Amino acid sequence: MASAPTAASVPPPELALALTGVTLALGGHPVLAGIDLVVRQGQFVALVGASGAGKSSLLRLINRMLEPDAGTVAVHGADVAGLDAMQLRRGIGYAVQGGGLFPHWTVADNIAAVPWLLGWPKPKRMERAAELMAMLELPPHLAQRFPGELSGGQASRVGLARALAVSPRLLLLDEPFGALDPETRDELGDRLLALHRAQGLTTIMVTHDLADALLRADLMVVLDGGRVVACGPPAEVAADQHPAVQNLVATPLAQARALAGMGK
């Protein structure tokens, strides 16, 4: 699988993520075609695009939930094809819409799932879970509850806490706040950004919320039909005239202008 290391294919270690010529087909259908993407450490990346553009698949290539048909994926300078998939995944935070929590585990056990996999003793796991609950403003009495008893916002916070449990350097988020009401989503978006900055994380977030992407991301990547059609700071991308980009940003920008007009 791994191509011979050359000067061009081994990215420098300060790069959190480097995708080179990544191509992927699922069930005979092309999903991603020749993706090149570089993310520096500490960047907050928003991955946007229409449904079916390949956003989630791209995310899943990074922790080897999917394997590319061609090209390389490097995390912190190491080609992931040469790493043990389970170890790699344990070292990368991952959260999905609704939290993806284990319904039969308590909140504390869910949060401490990766520490459990790494063999931490129980007191240390519970201590870490309490710490993360405080960090994400979850009331301590929820620790022994089950996910079915949580509100949507609480479940999303628990999912995020689980992703952060062993202080990963890289965080992958697949529409983490997708099903929440706008107010909670905004509040959690701010909380996430603050954690990202405070812990020096690199965050890759798939989102449908363009306002979220435009306002919070350092780097905005627009996918269309399995290709990167725009990549750069949100202000630059918003001005890009590519029709796929304009389709995405026109409505939120127009709404923002209209709202700004009302405020005056």
Add this chain to the structure above:
Amino acid sequence: MIAGWETLPSALAAHLAISAAALALALLVATPLVLLMPGRPWLRRTVMGLASVVQTVPALALLALFFPLLVLLRNLTGLPVPSLGLLPSLLALALYALLPLLRGGAGGLAAVPDSVRDAARAIGMSASQRLFHVELSLAAPVVMGGVRTAAVWTIGAATLATMVGQESLGDLIFAGLQLQDWQQVLLGCVAAAALALIVDGALGWCQRGIAERRWAPAAKGLVLLGLLAVGVTGWWLHSRPATQVRPVLIGTKTFSEQYILAELIAADLRAAGQPTGVRSGLGSGIAFQSLAAGGIDISIDYTGTLWTQALGRSDVVPRADMLRILTEQLKSRYGVTVAARLGFENAYALAMRRADAERLGVRSISDLARVSAKLKLATDLEFLSRAEWMAMRSAYGLEFASMRAFTPVLMVAALKDGAADVITAYSSDGALAGADFVLLTDDRGALPAYDALLLVAPGRDDLARRLARYDGRISVDAMRIANWQADRPTSKRSPAEAARWLATETGLQR
């Protein structure tokens, strides 16, 4: 005391044991299949399809089908594979329990949300961690639901194991049905239902414990199961006679005459100090096979039945020749000894209401053939597929307006209330002593004789010698009256009481 009470502990213990063993075997088969199913839709389709087909076969037929299958296996391999009793019951019941187990297992695993599976993979769980800590844990309540269904079905279906010679609570039910001893039927049914309810309740506690991840209910369920097993075993051991010698077993088919004669002989042997038990309610062909295999020691059978079923012959020969040939061939082919010819015949016959017979001028089967096209025939369950019917039909050219099979105990009622105009009957049938029916004579001699014989298993010549004194001692009139005592709807006697009357009447009692 209710009839059947003294056999209840042993039947209950056997019932619980066979059910538990069948369920364990089914779990052993279903578990790997369920674990292999995810990601293999073809396996899931094939296995579930086969299990569903099995479920469409009535449990009784499934039990019966294992008998020829195991006989075939024995003949092919030459191994001493038992074809009656425990093995066929175990296999058939296990097969029957598969579907709910597979449904529960496959359904439970399929119901685990994709997002949860995905998350388990994404946080770096290994395949076995995902299976045990996520998929099976989440599926467990549904899986346990399948186990509960399977357990209740198995306990219910195990009552039918009686028919292939496995002791179970069905012994009480079938004996009671035949004797119209509803208390005994009820006792068997209530015991089976109670067993099913207790097991279902206990497994329900386990299921709740698993679903809620609490030890207390699961432990309660396990303790209840343990108490049940210990209690039933203890009661059985306590009630068991102290003797360690295997008792002589008398096998009976499912009708009163057989129960009465078995009690007669059992009382006789017990009086002589020989521990004796009765295995009741065996299927017609199965009683003989069981005897030949040594599963039972004594049975009561009939020359015409043995002629077709054991020797495979369909010709009609004179009565004396038939008895001689049977005596020789049962010995040479099966090692079975004809210990005595009891002296009465229990032949297939046709019966009509006396008023109809007189109005239509019917005395013999030839007379009947003239008017039968307008009449309704009710038969027992097997008559229409027996050689006797073929012979009778071709000899007399019988055609009926309709033909329906009934369980034997209901045939007399069918004739009485007009649901049928003609029924198959047996010449020693007690109901003929108590109702205004006429038996039609076989004027063309189309049917073989049905002399009642006492048969003894291979290697039990000691028993054959002791039973020789029964030869010619029981007349058809005495047998018919004894049968009527057990069969009549009012002031009914138990088979043991009827047997005591018969012993006195025939002078067999010492």
